[in-house]
Amino acid sequence: MATAATTSSPLQLPPLPYAVNALEPVISAETLSFHHGKHQQAYVDNVNKMIVGTELAGLRLDQIVTATVGKAERASIFNNAAQAWNHSFYWHCLKPKGGGEPPAALKAKMEMAFGSVDACKKELANQAVAQFGSGWAWLVLEGSKLKVVKTANADTPFTQGLKPLLAIDVWEHAYYLDYQNRRADHVNAVIDKLMNWEFARVNLESFEPSRYG
Numbered sequence: 001m002a003t004a005a006t007t008s009s010p011l012q013l014p015p016l017p018y019a020v021n022a023l024e025p026v027i028s029a030e031t032l033s034f035h036h037g038k039h040q041q042a043y044v045d046n047v048n049k050m051i052v053g054t055e056l057a058g059l060r061l062d063q064i065v066t067a068t069v070g071k072a073e074r075a076s077i078f079n080n081a082a083q084a085w086n087h088s089f090y091w092h093c094l095k096p097k098g099g100g101e102p103p104a105a106l107k108a109k110m111e112m113a114f115g116s117v118d119a120c121k122k123e124l125a126n127q128a129v130a131q132f133g134s135g136w137a138w139l140v141l142e143g144s145k146l147k148v149v150k151t152a153n154a155d156t157p158f159t160q161g162l163k164p165l166l167a168i169d170v171w172e173h174a175y176y177l178d179y180q181n182r183r184a185d186h187v188n189a190v191i192d193k194l195m196n197w198e199f200a201r202v203n204l205e206s207f208e209p210s211r212y213g
């Protein structure tokens with residue numbers, strides 16, 4: 001069971017790790033402003049409202065996610081909390097002038113699991129595009145091996161015994177202002193030009209869900 005955090009203050013929306021226009025032209029400032037300042041803010045606000053007066057008040061965001069996953073009576077709390085967590089994690093998966101060659105330790109893992117870095121990128125793109133409706137594509141560590149998985153809606157790999165290294169958001173609000181229905185174009189541009197492989201390397205060595213949220 002999750003234990004209470006040291007503070008009972010409401011959850012806060014973490015700031016972006018870069019300027020709102022830093023990911024242009026792949027992701028516009030308008031998209032990033034709405035995505036972070038409206039969509040993620042709404043998830044955080046909803047969780048704060050829903051947990052007032054419950055034993056969840058005062059827990060960290062990741063603790064709320066793990067305490068509510070799979071519980072039908074708490075599905076609304078889970079959906080909002082997991083989406084808030086997924087987004088906080090996701091912003092770090094991107095960086096200005098990203099993409100390029102992964103760090104050596106990550107590259108070796110990618111080659112071992114997929115045959116090559118390009119094959120890993122292709123599988124990540126394929127899973128992101130193939131996700132029906134809203135959801136996410138993830139590069140994860142299962143045991144000692146890399147995998148690519150997709151999740152629907154707010155589901156998140158860290159509740160499934162997997163260690164997330166990177167994520168791609170394929171909810172329509174992540175790309176529709178910039179790409180309309182061209183999800184594949186968005187996904188490929190993110191992988192080629194924004195993917196933060198160094199962040200994945202850090203998670204490969206030391207993933208802590210409490211860092212996000």
